[in-house]
Amino acid sequence: MSAHYALKGRKIVLHDMTLRDGMHAKREQISIEQMVAIASALDEAGVAILQVTHGAGLGGNSVQHGRAPHSNEAYISAVSAKVKRAKISVLLLPGLGTMKELQSAYDCGARAVHCATHCTEADTARQHIAFARKLGMDTSGFLMMAHLNTPAGIVEQGKLMESYGANIVYVTDSAGYLLPEDVKARIAALRDALKPETEIGFHGHHNLGLGIANSLTAIEYGATRIDASLAGLGAGAGNAPLEVLVAVCDRMGIETGADLFQLMDAAEDLVVPMMDHIVRIDRSSLTLGFAGVYSTFLLHAKRASERFGVPARDILVELGRQKMIGGQEDMIEDTAMTMAKQRGLSGA
Amino acid sequence: MGRKIKCALIGSGNIGTDLIYKIQRSEVLEPVWMVGIDPASEGLARARDMGLKTTADGVDGLLPHVRADGVQIAFDATSAYVHAENSRKLNALGVMMIDLTPAAIGPLCVPPVNLRQHTQKLEMNVNMISCAGQATIPIVYAVSSVQSVDYAEIVASLASKSVGPGTRANLDEFTYTTSNAIVAVGGARQGKALAIINPAEPPMIMRNTIYCLTDDEPDIPRISESVRRMIGEVQKYVPGYRLVNGPIFDGKRVAVFMEVAGLGDYLPKYAGNLDIMTAAATRTAEMFAEEILSGAIQLKATEAV
Numbered sequence: 001m002s003a004h005y006a007l008k009g010r011k012i013v014l015h016d017m018t019l020r021d022g023m024h025a026k027r028e029q030i031s032i033e034q035m036v037a038i039a040s041a042l043d044e045a046g047v048a049i050l051q052v053t054h055g056a057g058l059g060g061n062s063v064q065h066g067r068a069p070h071s072n073e074a075y076i077s078a079v080s081a082k083v084k085r086a087k088i089s090v091l092l093l094p095g096l097g098t099m100k101e102l103q104s105a106y107d108c109g110a111r112a113v114h115c116a117t118h119c120t121e122a123d124t125a126r127q128h129i130a131f132a133r134k135l136g137m138d139t140s141g142f143l144m145m146a147h148l149n150t151p152a153g154i155v156e157q158g159k160l161m162e163s164y165g166a167n168i169v170y171v172t173d174s175a176g177y178l179l180p181e182d183v184k185a186r187i188a189a190l191r192d193a194l195k196p197e198t199e200i201g202f203h204g205h206h207n208l209g210l211g212i213a214n215s216l217t218a219i220e221y222g223a224t225r226i227d228a229s230l231a232g233l234g235a236g237a238g239n240a241p242l243e244v245l246v247a248v249c250d251r252m253g254i255e256t257g258a259d260l261f262q263l264m265d266a267a268e269d270l271v272v273p274m275m276d277h278i279v280r281i282d283r284s285s286l287t288l289g290f291a292g293v294y295s296t297f298l299l300h301a302k303r304a305s306e307r308f309g310v311p312a313r314d315i316l317v318e319l320g321r322q323k324m325i326g327g328q329e330d331m332i333e334d335t336a337m338t339m340a341k342q343r344g345l346s347g348a
Numbered sequence: 349m350g351r352k353i354k355c356a357l358i359g360s361g362n363i364g365t366d367l368i369y370k371i372q373r374s375e376v377l378e379p380v381w382m383v384g385i386d387p388a389s390e391g392l393a394r395a396r397d398m399g400l401k402t403t404a405d406g407v408d409g410l411l412p413h414v415r416a417d418g419v420q421i422a423f424d425a426t427s428a429y430v431h432a433e434n435s436r437k438l439n440a441l442g443v444m445m446i447d448l449t450p451a452a453i454g455p456l457c458v459p460p461v462n463l464r465q466h467t468q469k470l471e472m473n474v475n476m477i478s479c480a481g482q483a484t485i486p487i488v489y490a491v492s493s494v495q496s497v498d499y500a501e502i503v504a505s506l507a508s509k510s511v512g513p514g515t516r517a518n519l520d521e522f523t524y525t526t527s528n529a530i531v532a533v534g535g536a537r538q539g540k541a542l543a544i545i546n547p548a549e550p551p552m553i554m555r556n557t558i559y560c561l562t563d564d565e566p567d568i569p570r571i572s573e574s575v576r577r578m579i580g581e582v583q584k585y586v587p588g589y590r591l592v593n594g595p596i597f598d599g600k601r602v603a604v605f606m607e608v609a610g611l612g613d614y615l616p617k618y619a620g621n622l623d624i625m626t627a628a629a630t631r632t633a634e635m636f637a638e639e640i641l642s643g644a645i646q647l648k649a650t651e652a653v
Contacts, residue, residue: 063501063559063601064542095543098520120547121508123516148547323548330503330557334605337593 008253012219015049015201015227016042016242018271019079020091021234023055024296025279028068032078038230038270043083045262047242049112049138051089051227052079055235055296056327057116058090058097058105064329065096072101073108080109087111087138093327094124099131112138115166118325119149122157126164133165140201140225141166144326147177147292151189158190168199168225173214174296174326176207176236176289180217191222201225204240206232207289209281211240212248219254231267233275236295237285243267284312291320300329304336309345352378353637354418356410356443357400358434359425360384360391362512362615363448363626367423368398369613370630376637377630380417383410407434414441420640420647421633424449427514428521439472442649444636446629447475450518450525456533458485459631460581466632467639472647474632477529478522479621480504480541480556482628483589487558487604488534490578494570499561500536502526505544507551510619519543536560554608554620555592562600571595575604585631586624587611 019035039050052075054060054068061067068075072090080088089112090105091097102113113132115125122141132139141161146154158169171178171186178186183202190200202218204211204227215226228245232238243263249256281289284302288295293316301319305312315336324331355377357364364382371379382395387404395402401417403409413419422438423446424431431451438445447454454473457466458481466474476482484502491497515522523541530539546552575595582589588609595604610616610623639645 059540062540062542063499063561064503064557094519095523095545098523100520118545118547121516121545123513124519124545126517127520323546323552325544325546325548327542327544328503328505328546330603330605331505331555333596333603334555334557334593337596337605 005252007219009255010219011224011255012249013048013225014242014246014256014258015051015089015225016047017051017227017229017239018042018233018242020051020053020055021239022229023068024235024299025233025238026274026276027299028055028066030068032070032075034274035075036078036082038266039079039086040082041262041266041270042230043086045266046258047086048257049087049089050079050083051091051114052076053090056093056096058092058101060096073104076105076108076110089113089138091116092128093117094128096327099128102128102132103135106135106137110137114140114142114170116142116144116172119143119146119154119157122160125161129161129164129166138168139166140168140170142170142172142203144172144174145294146171146173146186147175147182151185154186155189155193158194162194162198166198168201169194170201170203170225171218172203173205174294175292176205176210176295177292178214180210180213183214183217184221187218187221187223199224201227203227205234205289205295206237206240207281207285207295211238212245215240215245216248230263231271231275232279233271234279234295236288236298237281238279241267284316287313287316291317293320294324294326296326297329297332300332304333308336308340310336310339310343315339351641352376353420353640354378354380355633356381356383356419356422357425358383358407358422360389360395361425363425363622364423365391365394366614366622366626367425367629368395368400370626372398374630374634376634376641377421381410381413381419383407407437411437411441414438414443419443421446421636423629423633428518435473440649442647444647445473446633447473448625448629450478450521451475452477452525456529457632458482458489458533459585459628459635460486460578461489461533463632463635467635467645470645476625476629476632478526479554479625480522480543481526481529482624483554483556483606483608483621484558485529485534486578486582487575487606488530488536488560490574491560491562491571491602492535494567494574496563497536497560498563499538500530500534501540501542501559502530503542503544503557504621505546505552505555506621507554507618508545508547509551510554510615510621511545551616551618553618556606556608558604558606560602562602566597566600566602568597571602585627588617588620589624
């Protein structure tokens with residue numbers, strides 16, 4: 001069998017999401033000990049960047065997004081004291097997190113940030129991106145729900161983020177809705193339009209089972225930063241599973257700098273045992289990917305379903321129809337209540 | 349018809365233009381000047397068509413005319429960065445300032461909660477906080493006036509088309525100003541404000557969710573009644589202020605889900621966020637105007653500081 005694959009020799013930087021997107025799958029309940037153990041394993045396995053924050057990022061501790069047992073500062077400080085090589089990153093959504101919180105995360109040891117906006121609203125991150133760069137942080141402009149903008153629109157928004165100072169622009173498939181051809185169109189268009197020194201990233205969700213395939217397509221068309229998480233721990237059906245991605249990259253000759261067996265062990269021994277539910281494609285997470293709904297809505301919809309008696313799938317489809325976006329978690333309960341009234345259910 | 353208090357509008361953007369319509373309808377206010385910085389601005393042209401005098405020289409272009417034209421109230425819809433200077437110059441001439449920027453150098457005002465206090469104290473500068481503040485703080489106050497609220501959190505979803513460049517470039521200020529007002533005016537011990545900008549087409553009508561965490565078990569009938577009454581108060585100046593769901597109680601959490609449709613004067617109906625600001629500012633000015641007209645208060649020139 002030929003061992004020569006087209007992407008042989010490509011280098012990518014892995015950005016782990018287990019301790020941030022994974023917070024969603026754990027309803028924000030990860031202990032500091034668990035964070036430190038997983039971060040240390042990732043660090044030893046050679047993963048370059050680890051994101052450590054509340055699932056919704058800086059400022060995320062709230063009624064809307066749930067409360068973690070510790071502050072972002074406590075998690076970041078604990079992890080950065082223990083890791084030797086990896087860089088610690090945070091998530092920041094303007095409108096929720098602020099520059100004060102970014103400064104505070106930086107003071108605790110964070111050196112990289114995903115500055116995230118909905119894929120049409122890049123201009124709300126201008127001051128945050130500029131501030132992150134001023135701090136000297138590795139700064140991504142993170143365009144969420146990227147299926148809701150055309151490739152040309154993504155280019156326009158990506159160029160804005162680049163102009164504010166982002167050194168990476170991400171195509172973020174928050175709903176796990178993009179098909180490989182959609183990924184290709186967006187990544188290729190960005191690669192064509194951005195400065196050569198600006199890197200391109202891809203953040204996938206596995207709701208249609210395409211987490212790995214889409215990441216490979218992104219690499220093929222020029223992405224050099226790939227987000228993934230151990231055992232896929234993340235919102236919806238999870239992110240691209242990190243250990244699987246590394247196995248495939250090893251086979252294809254794509255250099256990740258990470259050790260496959262160590263990652264397998266960390267996934268199996270540390271992450272799977274702490275899952276509250278097996279992160280997989282079930283009918284609700286499949287609905288997210290099929291209908292283009294923000295992956296984080298999954299557990300909120302299941303909770304609203306229990307309380308108001310409307311099936312989670314119906315709630316998710318309705319949220320998709322109303323074009324709700326990341327951050328509008330309050331509208332899940334609201335929508336469930338409205339649907340329950342319409343259906344004559346007593347819960348509302 | 350009786351005498352009206354003459355008003356100047358600073359800032360010729362969407363907010364300033366919408367204010368012209370609302371002030372022209374008022375029984376006690378009359379818009380006479382609009383101040384811009386771009387001679388070619390559409391807003392200034394529209395203001396001239398609507399019978400206002402205009403200047404493109406900023407507030408300095410207005411100052412020489414303040415006394416002759418009897419301007420007594422000014423609305424500032426520019427930015428937090430220039431507001432302090434605008435206010436100082438106009439206050440020095442005895443013009444009372446209604447601040448629609450996040451500058452918040454004067455006391456924070458939510459009409460159904462604390463407007464009367466401000467008129468009684470003869471404040472020369474009152475701040476309107478933010479659209480989300482106007483839409484949510486009345487509800488926080490409705491709960492906190494029944495029983496103590498440890499923490500209140502509000503989530504404002506805004507149509508992308510209704511969020512101007514000023515807000516976009518300064519989301520943090522919006523967050524800080526609104527969070528602070530949830531405490532200072534809403535009466536919660538701690539406050540947090542979240543904003544989401546949604547680009548859906550057709551544009552979504554402004555939505556607001558208010559969560560209050562009470563210290564003790566919530567008194568469901570009294571809170572429900574207080575919220576219902578407060579909604580009625582806000583509807584007096586924002587008819588499109590509507591309860592969609594709630595109040596719903598979950599342990600000590602009280603949740604209220606509101607929608608704010610605008611009047612559709614100059615701004616489209618979905619921009620309830622902008623409408624509730626202009627409506628609240630107009631309501632505030634009217635309250636001052638009524639007091640001035642009745643002779644209960646007299647505006648005085650302040651010392652330049």
